[in-house]
Amino acid sequence: MSINHLSRLPKSLRLRKSIMEEIMDSRTRLLTAIAGEEPDRVPLYCWVFGFKAPKELRWTEKCREVTHWYTMRLEHIHTLPQKWDIQQDFLRVDRWLSLGLDDVLDVSVPWSAHPDVTIRDWKQPPSAQEPYIPPLGGVGGGYTILCREYNTPAGALRHLVRQTEEYQGEGWVIQPDHPELFEDFNIPRGIEHAVSSPSDLPKLRYLLCDATSAQLASYREQMAQVKKFADERKVLVQGWSAFGMDGIVWLCGVEGAVMAAMENPSFFQELVDTMYDFDKRRTEIMLDVGGVDMVVQRGWYSSTPFWSPALFRRFVLPHLKDLVTIAHQAGALFAYVMTTGLMAMLDELKEANIDLLYFVDPVQDNIDLKVFKQRLECNFAVAGGINSGVTLGRGTPDEIREAVYSAVHDLAKGGGFILSPVDALFPDTPSDNVKILIEAWREVCNYPI
Structure with missing residues (x-):
């Protein structure tokens, strides 16, 4: 990891080797890994999207057992089958920490529509x-x-x-x-x-306004709770303030976005600029309020199933670089999400100067982890290493254990690696297989590797 990356850590976390060999708290462990250093052990961080938690980890609310886990990363998703709030995030974090895993608090910044906008809903038969x-x-x-x-x-x-x-x-x-x-x-x-x-586009801009004073007050109150909990538990806080190309595809559909980029690039560029202005404003608000260690930009719809490296370089990279700079100038780290096409996009991701990539998946992306590590050249840290849908979802105990061993062996040496199922634990992820994942991780996680 370059000196520039290391310098982004607070001075209190630029640890001497003797201190690093002690047991770290979760925040220090993750920040050390993101800086490209070797923490006390390889972090294991499991995103959840409806994961059916083992019975011994569940809690009860209003006489109802909370069976499935989510995250505040999904705060602006409207399809969850149940409500999820920051207090439940706190409980989930405590459950994972009790097992020795690491977890992160997710926050996102609200926005509003112009007060003159009205909405009409109806159904057509x-x-x-x-x-x-x-x-x-x-x-x-x-x-x-x-x-x-x-x-x-x-x-x-x-x-x-x-x-x-x-x-x-x-x-x-x-x-x-x-x-x-x-x-x-x-x-x-x-x-x-x-x-x-x-x-x-002029109509769209009326739907992408800054948060109202009431929304902003609520966000500040939530962030005060988040900061208090994060300080007490020593956990990382990451803020989801940038939709990027995901926002474009949500607005246009996949075909509409790709065809616009190729057939009407001036219109598409204006749309991209509009989305970036929206992302930038929310990111600046988030950084101004404070309490966030790392900014995260979505990028599931920015990879090679949708865009060539040339189109990524033209429409995504310039604004991504700008947002990374804004985060770094505010003293925050920057993570980007991309789960496929990593080898094809690696040069662009290096140029973006990100600190962490979510995620590298050896199955979905058909990627050789050793080759990826070599080509990465310590430019940024990576999370991932084990596939969720296939390996954890349908793998045998031996296959899961082998996948964990391989990921740690290929990606963890020298630091800069966070073991994570890609890209979440889902409702159909067997909890018994997650237990095997944790057992295998415990067998190989300690540095030196």
Whole structure:
């Protein structure tokens, strides 16, 4: 790791070797790994998205057992089957820490629509012209259409989505009863996405306003709670303030975004600039309020399944570099999310000067971890190393143990590695397999490796 990366750590965390050999608290351990150093042990950090926790780790609220775990990273997701708040985040963190794992508190910055914007919701009945047929049929042969119209001072913006109503099982997402502007669920079900032409951009800007005074006061109050808990438990706080290309795809759909970039690049650039302005404002608010160790930008929809390295360099990299600089100037670290296409995008990620990459996945990305480590050249730290859906979801105990051993052996030497299932523990991730993951990690986690 370069001197520049090390210098971003607070002086109190630039630890001498003798101190580093002692047991670290969770925040120090993660910050040391992110700085490219070797902490006392390889951190194990498990994101959760509906994970069905083992019974001995659950808690009860209002006479109801909290079975599935989420995170405040999902605060602006509208498809969760249950409410999740910061107090539940605190309880989850305590449960993971009790096992010796590391965990992180996630926060995100609110925003608002212009006060003159009004919203109208309605449903259109199934149509015989609808090309998608529900599995069990349906009236008219198609799906009901959920419709939302934003009436702005610049004109109306419409968003139409199929109401598929499928049940995926306990803990999984459910479809809301109206289209939300930013939501994964809309992408494959969209009929008319919110943004499709240059004339939509003035309307869109009315929906991307700063937080109201009431929202900001609530956020400050929440951050005071977060800071108090984080200081007491010595845990890291990361802030999700940048949608990046994920926001573009939410607004346009996958096909709409890719085609706009290729066929109407001037319009697409203006849309990208609009999203960056929104991301930058929220990031600056978050850094101004304080209490965040690391800024995180989403990038699930910024990788090679959607964009070539040339398009990434043109439309993503410039604003990403700017946001990284803003975070660093404020004394915060910067993490970027990308789970596929890492070898193809590695030069661009190095140039971005990020501190941490979420995630490297040897299965989904079909990546050789040893080669990746060599090509990385200690430019930034990485989290990941073990696939969640296949390895943890369906692997045998021996396969899980071997995956953990390989990830630690290939990525942890010299520091700069956080072992993490990519990219979360889900409702169908067997808790017994998670226990095997933890057991295997304990067998190989201690430095020196």
